[in-house]
Amino acid sequence: MSGALSYLQDLDRSVFDGHNKQGDAKHAQKGLSKALVRRISKDKNEPAWMLAHRLKSLEKWKELKLPTFGVDLSHIDFEDIIYYAAPSEMKGYATEWKDVPEDIKRTFERLGIPEAERKVLAGTGAQYDSVNAYHKLKEEWEKLGVIFEDMDVALQKYPDLVKQYFMKLVPSHDHKFAALHGAVWSGGTFLFIPKGVKVTAPLQAYFRMNAKNMGQFEHTLIIIEEGAEGHYIEGCSAPKYGSTSLHAGCVEIFVKPGAKFRYSSVENWSQDTYNLNTKRAVVDEDATMEWVGGNLGSGRTMLYPCSILRGRGSHADHLGVAFANAGQIQDTGAKVIHIASDTSSTILTKSISKGGGRNVYRGLLQVNKGARGTKSQIRCDSLILDDKSKSDTYPTMRINEDDVSVGHEASTGKISEEQLFYLQSRGLSEDEALAMIVNGFIDPIVKELPLEYAVEMNRLIEMEMEKSIT
Amino acid sequence: MLDIQNLQVSAGDKEIVKGLSLLVKPGEIHAIMGPNGSGKSTLSSTLMGHPKYKVTHGKVRFEGKDLLKMNPAERAVAGLFLAFQYPKEIPGVNLVSFLRAAYNAVNKARKKSFKPMPLYNFKKLLKEKMDLVGLGHGFMNRATNEGFSGGEKKKAEILQMALLEPKLAILDETDSGLDIDALRTICGAIKEVKKSKQSLLMVTHYERMLKYLKPDHIHIMMDGKIVMSGGKELAAHLEKEGYDYVRRKLAEKNPLKVIK
Numbered sequence: 001m002s003g004a005l006s007y008l009q010d011l012d013r014s015v016f017d018g019h020n021k022q023g024d025a026k027h028a029q030k031g032l033s034k035a036l037v038r039r040i041s042k043d044k045n046e047p048a049w050m051l052a053h054r055l056k057s058l059e060k061w062k063e064l065k066l067p068t069f070g071v072d073l074s075h076i077d078f079e080d081i082i083y084y085a086a087p088s089e090m091k092g093y094a095t096e097w098k099d100v101p102e103d104i105k106r107t108f109e110r111l112g113i114p115e116a117e118r119k120v121l122a123g124t125g126a127q128y129d130s131v132n133a134y135h136k137l138k139e140e141w142e143k144l145g146v147i148f149e150d151m152d153v154a155l156q157k158y159p160d161l162v163k164q165y166f167m168k169l170v171p172s173h174d175h176k177f178a179a180l181h182g183a184v185w186s187g188g189t190f191l192f193i194p195k196g197v198k199v200t201a202p203l204q205a206y207f208r209m210n211a212k213n214m215g216q217f218e219h220t221l222i223i224i225e226e227g228a229e230g231h232y233i234e235g236c237s238a239p240k241y242g243s244t245s246l247h248a249g250c251v252e253i254f255v256k257p258g259a260k261f262r263y264s265s266v267e268n269w270s271q272d273t274y275n276l277n278t279k280r281a282v283v284d285e286d287a288t289m290e291w292v293g294g295n296l297g298s299g300r301t302m303l304y305p306c307s308i309l310r311g312r313g314s315h316a317d318h319l320g321v322a323f324a325n326a327g328q329i330q331d332t333g334a335k336v337i338h339i340a341s342d343t344s345s346t347i348l349t350k351s352i353s354k355g356g357g358r359n360v361y362r363g364l365l366q367v368n369k370g371a372r373g374t375k376s377q378i379r380c381d382s383l384i385l386d387d388k389s390k391s392d393t394y395p396t397m398r399i400n401e402d403d404v405s406v407g408h409e410a411s412t413g414k415i416s417e418e419q420l421f422y423l424q425s426r427g428l429s430e431d432e433a434l435a436m437i438v439n440g441f442i443d444p445i446v447k448e449l450p451l452e453y454a455v456e457m458n459r460l461i462e463m464e465m466e467k468s469i470t
Numbered sequence: 471m472l473d474i475q476n477l478q479v480s481a482g483d484k485e486i487v488k489g490l491s492l493l494v495k496p497g498e499i500h501a502i503m504g505p506n507g508s509g510k511s512t513l514s515s516t517l518m519g520h521p522k523y524k525v526t527h528g529k530v531r532f533e534g535k536d537l538l539k540m541n542p543a544e545r546a547v548a549g550l551f552l553a554f555q556y557p558k559e560i561p562g563v564n565l566v567s568f569l570r571a572a573y574n575a576v577n578k579a580r581k582k583s584f585k586p587m588p589l590y591n592f593k594k595l596l597k598e599k600m601d602l603v604g605l606g607h608g609f610m611n612r613a614t615n616e617g618f619s620g621g622e623k624k625k626a627e628i629l630q631m632a633l634l635e636p637k638l639a640i641l642d643e644t645d646s647g648l649d650i651d652a653l654r655t656i657c658g659a660i661k662e663v664k665k666s667k668q669s670l671l672m673v674t675h676y677e678r679m680l681k682y683l684k685p686d687h688i689h690i691m692m693d694g695k696i697v698m699s700g701g702k703e704l705a706a707h708l709e710k711e712g713y714d715y716v717r718r719k720l721a722e723k724n725p726l727k728v729i730k
Contacts (some may be wrong), residue, residue: 439562
């Protein structure tokens with residue numbers, strides 16, 4: 001099934017649930033205040049407008065209420081969370097592998113980052129706590145004007161470019177966690193691909209939360225200019241701790257006329273994490289946006305990547321896999337808003353529920369008045385592995401135009417005894433047979449990932465299947 | 471090799487196999503024939519360990535071991551193989567991945583020193599076996615059994631038999647749904663694949679498979695039991711008269727009992 005890359009075969013769950021000595025963040029403060037926000041901005045030597053933006057966002061955060069849909073967030077103690085920390089040994093950021101500190105290097109090595117880098121990846125940005133540890137872009141792309149930077153660095157080097165786009169697509173007043181993000185965001189990725197440049201190899205970043213009760217609020221800002229093409233992929237993993245971690249990242253993607261962009265992510269935060277991520281793209285005339293996402297890990301997830309099709313003839317694809325094991329609620333989905341005419345979208349999601357886990361597909365398809373000739377296909381498949389687990393589908397459609405073609409299909413299935421028996425009769429154990437069927441179920445989505453990630457995804461599924469049902 | 475004694479099998483509340491005994495020796499080819507609903511396929515699935523069927527009575531020994539105590543994977547490792555009447559589709563899992571996993575699992579369990587075969591080497595082996603059964607190499611990259619024609623599915627089953635090298639292969643209605651040309655090809659493939667010490671237990675409704683594979687023993691199964699056994703001469707009678715021959719013979723022996 002997998003087996004293509006031996007280093008991934010050696011991965012086990014402990015890679016994701018282990019952690020380095022925690023010394024780094026022990027002096028970091030818990031709780032949220034104006035003073036903290038000022039300190040973040042000062043530490044990063046930010047321009048005045050960014051500090052103003054942070055402070056305004058903080059006010060919004062106080063005003064806004066928790067969302068009334070999705071998972072129950074009332075147990076989060078916002079005073080008990082560290083909103084900002086940087087490993088003391090990390091000064092600035094390293095562009096050469098040899099400059100990365102040893103224990104951090106070990107962690108990355110176990111996650112397979114350097115191998116991936118050595119192969120086809122054009123550049124690597126990996127966020128360790130709040131400071132980027134490793135960031136590099138192959139020279140050939142730099143020459144063409146591609147910018148692939150740590151978000152903090154980008155703000156220093158390209159303040160005007162950042163100001164033009166930063167939180168314009170996901171404004172702070174959008175929802176409570178967007179406001180929180182606006183106040184305490186730190187690190188992340190900035191990607192700019194100039195007009196007509198086609199970056200063929202995927203650009204990758206790997207985020208990792210390490211300190212206990214650590215919040216991660218990385219900002220990803222991506223601008224794909226006219227006729228340009230690119231693929232960005234990120235993996236996320238947090239070590240396991242006994243208390244609550246909060247992730248409220250933000251991804252903003254601008255896909256200009258005729259451009260094509262794919263954003264892929266495999267999120268595997270540890271079980272005690274609330275993953276409340278906001279991802280949004282705006283797509284111009286004849287441009288294409290593709291989302292490929294895998295959600296494992298996290299105790300609670302609320303994540304609904306959104307495409308706004310504002311240019312005539314623009315197109316969006318949303319592909320998503322969610323795996324909910326014991327104790328997990330994956331509340332995920334997709335939002336597509338058709339504003340312009342002749343726009344099209346497809347949504348394909350696959351969810352697997354096991355051991356009492358719960359998946360919710362929550363989607364929105366909106367077709368505005370005037371978006372004539374809109375085409376949309378939505379398909380949600382869920383697989384439930386036992387009687388304790390659950391899956392629900394809440395597709396919302398707001399269609400305000402007559403000249404549209406919209407299709408929606410949903411299926412909920414269990415693994416058939418006949419399929420299992422067939423595989424077992426060929427010598428596979430029950431776990432192996434189950435993992436094989438589940439990997440086959442998600443294959444239409446996983447095969448869209450680059451090889452390393454596809455292998456990791458399959459391996460992660462196998463590990464989830466091996467966990468005994470409690 | 472396979473020794474079935476007074477086997478009784480139920481599915482739910484319904485008794486399907488009602489006391490069946492059979493002995494298969496190494497290298498022998500046996501055919502179990504019978505009309506629809508006689509319990510042939512239930513017998514095949516039970517021998518492979520399908521969880522739906524419950525053995526209520528009787529013993530089955532395979533190579534001297536208690537077969538009924540083993541799970542399906544252990545039976546495969548021990549050398550039992552079932553070619554399914556309706557091979558299952560496994561969406562998203564291509565044939566080469568599935569068969570490599572099966573090949574490695576079975577051989578690892580059979581021999582401790584076995585090292586999992588790398589993909590490149592396995593593909594080479596698979597191609598050889600595909601040539602043997604007449605299945606195009608392109609099938610290895612297709613989802614297992616998905617969109618395969620009836621004949622292609624049956625060839626893929628024989629391909630698995632060739633790879634897993636069982637001691638006893640049960641062919642459950644391998645002839646069903648095939649036209650005469652496809653049947654000839656499949657039977658040719660089975661003959662290619664079958665090693666001299668391997669035994670076959672073919673389960674079939676029609677006698678047409680018999681002339682290609684020439685079983686040593688033919689058993690007639692009706693209403694959950696073997697009601698008649700014989701050699702090649704029985705095949706000739708069946709070809710001429712069908713199951714009426716069996717019913718007539720049984721009626722002669724026991725005029726009071728009516729058999730469906």
